[in-house]
Amino acid sequence: METPNAIEAANVSFGYDGDLTLKNVSFNAGQGEMIALIGPNGSGKTTLLKLLLALLQPSCGTIALFNLPLSSYAPKERAKQIAYVSQQPALSFPLTAFELVALGRYPYASRLGLSANDKTTIEEALERTHAKHLSARHFSTLSGGEQQKILIARALAQSAKVVLLDEPTLHLDLRYQLQILAALKGLCTQKRTTVIIVLHDINLVSMFADKALLLRASKLCAFGPVKEVVTEENIKDLLAVDIKAMADPETGVRYFVPRVPS
């Protein structure tokens, strides 16, 4: 028997007549795939993520999560299947990193507190994001990169089979960017988690993602394996920049070098 797709979006649009922020987008996300959403600012990437999370309702089209309509899930049941890392939220209260990650266990929580299983899951999430040593620290005292690791660990603690991330590498130094993407990639290959991630860095897409979904002006311009759709020509078109692709002779990974606009 074939395993079902994690997400099937068919002809999804969002917005009001004449002012659509997403037009007729269709794509399938298989289990264990890492899919990068790329496109210029305002092209509808965050809108698409919010539709997949049922934070927004499509004005037409359908979205299925593991073969069932997304709208048929109760909130907690949905949260067990799909988790979200938004662009950094402001947290103005003193919570420790561990307490924050533990919030990810909410869909499973009993009012009696954390079970042994909850604790193992939280520890594992912290380990995956290389953040175990931070667990007793107060979240607000952490650096931007450390905070991002904790926020991602919170989403992982939700034990969802699909994880959506909105620019998780923003404001991070290169080492943390690579660490976080490697951790997410590990989740895809080891646990067959589907990861859908908004990224601005085309090189990170090229290095880590299995597939890419290119959005421009609210429309899907290409969707497919990175090797096929993340090409010099497509990226030039998509981002309206002069860019040159070069292949790493050892790994074959394609890298993109922008040119100074003339």
Next chain:
Amino acid sequence: MIRTHLLRWIFVIAFFVSVLLALSVGPSFISIFAMSETDKIILLYLRLPRVLSAFFVGGGLALAGAIFQGLFRNPIADSYLLGVSSGASLGAAAAIVFRLASPLASFAAVSFFAFIGALAALALVFYFGHSNDGFSIFRLLLAGLGVGLFLSSLVAVLMLAAGEELKALIFFFLGGFSSSSWDTAWISLACIPLAVLAACYFAAELNVLLLGDETAESSGVRTRRLQLIYAVVAALLTSISVSVAGLIGFVGLIVPHMIRLRAGADHRTLFPLAFFVGGLFLVLCDTAARTLIAPAELPVGIVTSLVGVPIFLYLIRKENSSYGL
């Protein structure tokens, strides 16, 4: 661990000592170990309802503050800044002036109209603080300030138009617990424990809301429903407090703040602690208010501000870093 345990015992002991002190001192000193018949009557019909009222009102104000701060993810939100107290005052004042209820004969009716006023104020704050892309905390607080000022002006207008009810109104707004009796105490005894239970029951969900509406929603929290529940609970706490004791500032602001610094932001521990400490704080302030210049009484709101403001200023000076403001 040892420190938390020690702290817990200190709290329990402080509670009993304060209550004992509050019951004993006053125009006549009563030793509960050797009471005359008169002492018993004073204790049962004057001091006990007064101490209980102060405890529940103080706890209610602190809990309402803690709820608003969690709901709006902002450490300076409270019933006063959000205009909810003004709404409750207006409701109560309207009830008195228009003789919908007289404060002594049908105290429950005054509380009821205060509750309606508090809910209406919150509805206005949400309406004006709302924008197309959800709630901006900053906008909500500004809306709260505006709504609060406007409703306070309406209260002033009502006072001018009050005529012969003016005396009752002034007496009502002077507040404090000097007129506490079982007639006024029972309503806080009946309503506030219910509100405390509701607040504690949903505390885990409010924790998730600290991460923002969208993240909370994606974690399975029904955020709109949760916000509605807590808005009603906090409005109830505020209106009962206002109708029992008038306007008492700073308890709702400083008590949750102090507890968060010591015990963290987890609402499951914050709510019961805030209620308990807020109650204790007001019992002590009220005891001071009625003994410091005896036989006259200080308004208890003055005592809470005199004690509370310096503590508050000291805390924001000392702990400004941990709030990320």
